[in-house]
Amino acid sequence: MSSRSQAIADILTRAIIDHRLVPGCKLGERELAEIFGVSRIVVRQAVIRLADDGLAQIERNRGAFVAKPSMQEAMEIYDALTLVEQGVAAQLSERLGPGGWAELRQHVERQRQAVAAGNNALADVLGQEFHSVFVRLSRNKVMQEIHAQLVRRTTLLRSLITADFDYCNLLDDHARVIDFLEKGRLKKAMELIDTHHRSVVRGYIMDRAVFPELSPREALAPYLGGEGNNAAASSDIKAGAERDGAQIYAIPPVNLRRKQAGDP
Amino acid sequence: MSSRSQAIADILTRAIIDHRLVPGCKLGERELAEIFGVSRIVVRQAVIRLADDGLAQIERNRGAFVAKPSMQEAMEIYDALTLVEQGVAAQLSERLGPGGWAELRQHVERQRQAVAAGNNALADVLGQEFHSVFVRLSRNKVMQEIHAQLVRRTTLLRSLITADFDYCNLLDDHARVIDFLEKGRLKKAMELIDTHHRSVVRGYIMDRAVFPELSPREALAPYLGGEGNNAAASSDIKAGAERDGAQIYAIPPVNLRRKQAGDP
DNA sequence: GATATGAAATTGGATAGCAATTCCCGTTTT
């Protein structure tokens, strides 16, 4: 099925979006090869995949590092995500059948229950999944893959900021988008998608990095042994015992929106 | 700047979108390694890149082949392309300044001259380039990269079909899109983008291959300038007449996903 | 203290080789 380098690329991707490997973290070939018990070449192939996905960056003769996106790039990613989801919304508003709307509502309901149960980690995962389900209903695999990549990159961005999400509010957005779309109020839905993402980015501006830096060996340990896929179960990471020396990657509080530099 | 495998991936990409390597063509590791004078490992890394781009497919223990997209996938690619360009159109209709509109019109004018001169090859290249310029004006690098990949895949599709394009007609579409957008008639413009792409797909009849099948050695010969690994030398194989621009190629000859370090 | 220098570490790549899988073709069986 999947080659070994693909498997390793998947694990690294998982570790990155789980915030176990934080931006800037060195991905040394020799070290990773030892951790995974493979040769360096396999690791290199995996890292190339990550770089093509925008999750790592390779500097010649220096090695690979978990990508550290700039604020500019962060906004571009969210703009692209908005563009894609607005487009999908336009398609769904014309094409989606009752079953599709039901699936979306069911997903929102599951997230609502998670919030009610106080399971914020699960709610967070479901909140992200909603967008993927949304795009999946377009039945366009190419679009799905593009969207999935963008989502991975937004997840990476969360390592750089403290997100203080208001789950209820975002959840409400999801439900309202469904309502608007099913009633054919496409324009309203698209506006809401835009403001939804903007509100997420606004949460990003807040302040400082909170995820502790782990060594790759520590970070990857959970993915190696019994293959226990407890991503959703793993509760929040302790923010307090953070290494002081870690360079804080503060995102300057810039105005978010579309006013670009060369805007006439 | 770029590693060896990246350079080879670029050449292979170029050869594929130039229709010198046709879908289904075997990309044997040993053969390519011999052609490029590198080891198999470098070739494999390059081929993995192509596969991630959707330009090749790798079958375990069988090897890599130039991708042979299905009709379903072809439609999905064009749907995705339509979605992206409609979204960009919506952004540009609000944001783009006079300089941007002028650049677009200038591009159309150049293509018109090419058509008038009977240089169909150049007109074809310029026609594709228009879409890239269009997206570039959104000033969103992430979006540009997504779009560029989609364009590469549509170019691949042309190896599979008998296309007899009406350049004048498509050219006219470009001009009309600009007109609509500049006048704020966004909806009209978006409809036109849709029908524009649909008219291209309609020309696609995936019955027979129209491009002759070359052996990889023959196909790649033109890109191997004098033993040096100068990938840039391969830029003007087909659009040889067009050297003035030098700023952007019809299809980005490199995979732009890797971020360059000196990004201001 | 600032700079030049050299050793250590790391990456990019080459080569040889091995196990596994698939392909091909001749042989055997029905």
Added chain:
DNA sequence: AAAACGGGAATTGCTATCCAATTTCATATC
């Protein structure tokens, strides 16, 4: 004779080791 079978031949996935180029860091020198 046609189908089933089986054993190389070829190819891929991967390992191990080695080498060159580059970066980095520590030391020596001015």
